[in-house]
Amino acid sequence: MPQGFARNQCKRFHKVATAMTVQHRIAVIGLGSMGMGIARSLLRAGHEVSGCDVNPDSRQSFAADGGLACNNPSDASQHASIAIIVVVNADQTDAVLFGSGGVMETLAVGSVIVSCATMSPMKAKEFAGRVEAAGMFYLDAPISGGAAKAGTGELTVMASGSEDAFAAAEPALKAMATTVYNLGADAGIGSSFKIVNQHLAGVHIAAACEAITFAASMGLDISRVFDVITKSAGNSWMFENRIPHVLSGDYSPRSAVSIFTKDLGIVSDIGRAQKFPLPIASAALQLFLRTEAAGMGRDDDASVARLLADTAQIDLPKAEENA
Numbered sequence: 310m311p312q313g314f315a316r317n318q319c320k321r322f323h324k325v326a327t328a329m330t331v332q333h334r335i336a337v338i339g340l341g342s343m344g345m346g347i348a349r350s351l352l353r354a355g356h357e358v359s360g361c362d363v364n365p366d367s368r369q370s371f372a373a374d375g376g377l378a379c380n381n382p383s384d385a386s387q388h389a390s391i392a393i394i395v396v397v398n399a400d401q402t403d404a405v406l407f408g409s410g411g412v413m414e415t416l417a418v419g420s421v422i423v424s425c426a427t428m429s430p431m432k433a434k435e436f437a438g439r440v441e442a443a444g445m446f447y448l449d450a451p452i453s454g455g456a457a458k459a460g461t462g463e464l465t466v467m468a469s470g471s472e473d474a475f476a477a478a479e480p481a482l483k484a485m486a487t488t489v490y491n492l493g494a495d496a497g498i499g500s501s502f503k504i505v506n507q508h509l510a511g512v513h514i515a516a517a518c519e520a521i522t523f524a525a526s527m528g529l530d531i532s533r534v535f536d537v538i539t540k541s542a543g544n545s546w547m548f549e550n551r552i553p554h555v556l557s558g559d560y561s562p563r564s565a566v567s568i569f570t571k572d573l574g575i576v577s578d579i580g581r582a583q584k585f586p587l588p589i590a591s592a593a594l595q596l597f598l599r600t601e602a603a604g605m606g607r608d609d610d611a612s613v614a615r616l617l618a619d620t621a622q623i624d625l626p627k628a629e630e631n632a
Contacts, residue, residue, distance in 0.1 A: 319359060319379035332356050333480045336389040338382045338405045338412060340367040342563065343425070343452065344395035346459025347485045348376055353462070354484035359385040382406075387415040391481045392422050395452075398571055399428035399436075406436065418444035421477035425452045427507060427568075429575050430497035437470070437496030446474035449496040451503035452486070455550075456563060463487045467506070469498035504579065507572035508590050513547035514569065515593035518614035521552050525623050532556055554611040558628040566613070567606040569597045 333356050337348040340362035351358045352375055359377040361384070362368055372378040379385040382405045386392045392412050394402055402424060406412050412422065422440055424433065424447065437447035448470040458464050464486040468475070471494055475482075482489050492498045520543075524534040535556060539549050554560060573594035580587040596613050603619070605612040618625045 319377045319384050333391060334359065334389045335481050336360065336382075336385040336392040336412070336416075337395060338385060338392060339395035339397075339401075340364070340371050341395065341397075342456035343459045344393075345371065346456055346461075347393060347395060347425075347464070349374055349460060350462035351481060351484045352376060354480075356480065356484065359387075359389060361385040381410045382412045383410045383414040386412040389416065390420050391478060392416055392420065393425060393481060393485075394422060395425045397568070398426055399432040402426045402428065402432075402436065407439065413440070413443060413445075416445060419446075419477075421446040421448060421474055423448045423450045423478050423481060425450055427451050427503050427572050427575070428500055429578065430500045430504070433500040434495070434497040446471065446477050447496055448474040448478045449499035450478070450482075451499055453503070453506055459485070466490065467492060467499045467502040469493045469500075470496055504572070504576055507569070508576045508587075510547060511569045511573045511576075511597065512589055512593045513545045514551055514610050515596045515613055517545065517548040517551055518555070518596075518611060519617060520548070521555055522614050522617040522621070522623060522625070525618065525625060526621055531625075551609075551611040554609050555614045556626055558626040560605070560609040560612050560615065562607060562609045564610050565607050566597055566600050566610050569610055570594070570601050570606070573597060 335351050335356050335358050337344050337358060337360040340348060340360050345367065348358050348360050348371060359379055360371050361379040361382055368378040394405060396402055396405060404411065422445060424436060433449040437449065440447040448468055450466050450468040452464045452466055454464040462485055465488040466482060466486045467490050469492045475491060492502055521531055521534065525531050535552050538544050573590055576587060576590050577594055600613050600616040603616055605615065614625060
């Protein structure tokens with residue numbers, strides 16, 4: 310169980326009551342930027358939503374929105390028919406599912422677990438086997454779209470699992486996503502697709518940060534570079550999304566460097582196990598590792614640009630310059 314969970318009653322601020330008819334009781338475990346957006350989308354759809362997080366500020370914010378805020382995954386999952394797990398990695402997923410005070414202590418037989426963390430396909434298969442042995446359904450359902458899409462209920466879900474698992478999770482999936490891919494009947498397939506996505510995302514972030522810092526090294530106006538490249542063939546979704554963080558000098562984490570040391574690490578592990586060469590992903594992983602080693606692991610993943618700028622002794626915009 311991640312440190313910070315304690316058994317306690319769930320709390321809700323009743324002043325934010327909803328007038329909509331409650332459809333399902335859904336638990337969201339992990340109220341970070343993605344989980345909070347998912348929880349709010351579920352509330353807007355009329356579901357009764359319980360949630361928990363180690364951060365008391367997140368729980369308070371969720372309660373203010375009309376959610377049932379709990380200190381413990383077990384409490385949050387009591388009476389729920391769907392539990393959505395939106396934590397960082399496989400270890401945290403393991404803890405909130407099977408640890409003391411975990412979801413499996415109270416979730417009823419026939420309920421479904423929607424597992425959203427990026428993890429190795431083998432871990433997803435292991436978790437599915439343990440959940441299904443207890444008489445519940447497991448949907449391997451990593452997500453993409455970022456905090457903004459989570460908040461508007463427009464995520465992409467790369468899911469795999471039995472048809473019964475998809476059917477049980479459908480009310481939640483309709484509220485949190487606009488695109489849900491059914492990628493197969495076996496857990497692990499969804500996670501495999503997400504790992505391909507993270508391979509590309511990590512490489513594109515690293516390339517975008519390298520390119521904008523390279524532009525700065527040539528004395529170019531990098532704001533102008535951004536304008537030109539986003540209308541040219543060299544553009545990418547990550548360049549367009551992340552380089553504004555560099556231009557503003559704002560590295561508060563939307564997606565942290567440590568996420569990509571984890572995810573590209575999984576890519577590397579799979580490649581090594583399959584004896585498949587991954588030279589570009591490996592180079593990107595080393596950039597993220599160096600950035601984390603430099604003390605920026607919890608900062609925005611665009612901090613790779615800061616690492617390169619520091620190495621080459623190049624000045625990039627700072628937040629106070631844009632205040």
